[in-house]
Amino acid sequence: MNDLTVSIERSLPDILVGIIYLIIAIAAGYLVKMLIVKGAKALKLNEKLGDNAKDANSIAELLGKLGFILTVLFFLPGIFDRFGLTNISSPLTDMVGTFLGYIPRLIGAALLLFLGFVIARIVQQLVMGFLQKVKVDRLKEKMGLSSSPHREQPTQNSVSLADLGGKILYVIVLIPFIIAALEVLDIRAITDPAVDMLSRITDIIPQIIAAGILIVIGVFIGKMVGDLVENLIDGFGLSDRVADIMDEPKASGFDLGNVIGMIVKILIILFFTVQAFDLIGLEIFQTIGAAIIAYLPMILSALLILLGGYILGSVVKRFIVKTIPEARFAAIVVKFVILAIAALMALSHLGIGALFVETLFIAVIVAAAVAFALAFGIGGREFAKNMLGKLERNMEESKGSLKEIQKKVEEEDRQKEAEQKAQLDEIRQSGSPDKGEYRAPSRNQGPVITEVHNDPYVNPNADPNVNPTIRPDVNPNFGKDNEDM
Structure with a gap:
């Protein structure tokens, strides 16, 4: 117990000194952090390295925490030595010594990166301002890449050419500074591949x-x-x-x-x-592009087949609907069958699964025939009924017309016969030998008026040898008419 007390009394000054060192280290770390944060805000890093105040605060806080850690790290070897933890303090002392020897390189690399960021940011802002002044975004509208051709300001989801050009130049300007900073660090395992890339x-x-x-x-x-x-x-x-x-x-x-x-x-x-x-x-992409270009004729032919099938299907659908209005469903089925056939032909032309396409083509043809028969039977039933009814009505109307025509012809014949008979009776009743009278009409000759007073036809008592005006040589049908009468 006395030995423990003596040991504590001997170690107490070192422990107190270590605690004092730790307090000083923490205080110094917070002081360095505060100075770094205020210095970053005073230098307006938000305008040089960040886009808004939130980015600036995060950058300043990050730099402040880094300064705090480094400051405390410098005090840790002495603190561990005072606590008697030499096994921990020795490697830590070597590390801190190496780090302190490397600090000039870190400072140089940091200065180069800082200078690169500042210059790249300035160049980016200048380029963006210039491109916005010349209204380079109108080029995107002329190329048809803008969804709103009359909108000068880009939307939230769109990327303006001015911003894109500024970011590209930002990276281009920053790359040489990154290379120089890596070379200053002289960490071969990291810098050589990075610098080469x-x-x-x-x-x-x-x-x-x-x-x-x-x-x-x-x-x-x-x-x-x-x-x-x-x-x-x-x-x-x-x-x-x-x-x-x-x-x-x-x-x-x-x-x-x-x-x-x-x-x-x-x-x-x-x-x-x-x-x-x-x-x-880029040989890989160039080879892929060349293969696509070589395949383009077949692709264009397949597209033409699809386009022709679409047009043909629409034309056939229109024809069926106009011809048979009730068969609209059948017209739609026919259109899609034509489209399916065109698609199969296009796939076969492209050489995609030739055997599978042929089998599928036959199956589609059979299914289309069955579907068309069913669709036409369902959709064309009413049409067929109407057509048959119309044909039956036409036949009945034709029979009725024929009967009416036959009746009219018979009626006309009877009227003609009655008129002829009435004329003959009138002539016979009103005939006279002293006047020119009406002569009986023949079949090939109309009524003939004669001035003969001695007409044997009109006057049966007349002598035909006195003035035989009406003779068989004048009218060859005279005797026949008399015989018929």
Whole structure:
């Protein structure tokens, strides 16, 4: 017990000194932290390194905490020595000594990074201000990449070209300072790969910029040519004509000019994008793009097949609906069958599962035939009933017309016979030898008036040898008429 008391009495001064060191370390750490935070706010790091006050406070707090930790770390070896913890204080002392020897490099790297951030931020703000002044965002509207062509300020979800250009230049300006800071640190395991990577990025930046410009030019040309093709098609009235043929207005979503113009635009942008990949040296993307371009003819042919199937299906649907209004469901079934056949033909043309497509094609044809028969039987039943009823009514009307015509002919014949008989009776009753009288009409000759007073037909007592005006040689049918009478 006495030994313990003596040991405590001997160690008490060192313990008290260690506690005093710890209090001093904590106080010094808080003082350094306060100075760093106030200095960061005084230097307005929020305008140089952050976008708002919240970012500035976080940066200042981070720097203050880092200063607090470093300050306390400097006091820890002496504190542990006073407590008699040499096993902990010795490696910590070596680490602190190495760190203190490395402080100049850290300060140099930090100064380089700080200078790089400041310069990059200034360049970013200058470039953004310049691009906003020249209204570079209108270029995006002209290329058709803006959802609101009359809006100068970008929306929350959109990215303005001015902001994009400023951020790109920010990174480009900052990269050389990062490389220099890593070289100052001289940590080979970290700096060598990082410096090599950043050097490659720096070397490829001109090619990236050229590729970006090439893609922008491709988008601009694609937009211009696509709009030109669309305007030409609309100008010749092909879109309206196709819409009239299909009996589907543009409001349904199909516009031939818009579809073809969009295809042309995508193809032009694809060509420029592949060339941009080749310029950068990205062989993988360049190979993929070249394969897509080589496959384009088959893709275009498949698209034409689909487009033709869509137009044909719409035309057939319109024809069926106009011909058989009751068979609207059958018309819809036929349209979708034609679309399915066109899709299968397009897949077969692209070489996607040829055997599967052929089997599916046969199945679709059989199903379409059954569906069409059922649909036509259900939808055309009323039509067939109406047609048969109409045909029956027409036949009955035709029979009635024939009977009426026959009756009219018979009535006319009876009237003619009665008129002829009445005329003959009148002539016989009113005949005289002293006057010209009416002669009996023959079959081939109408009524003949003669001035002969001695007419044996009119006057049976007359002598035919006195003045035989009516003779068989004058009217060969005279005797026949008498015989018929």
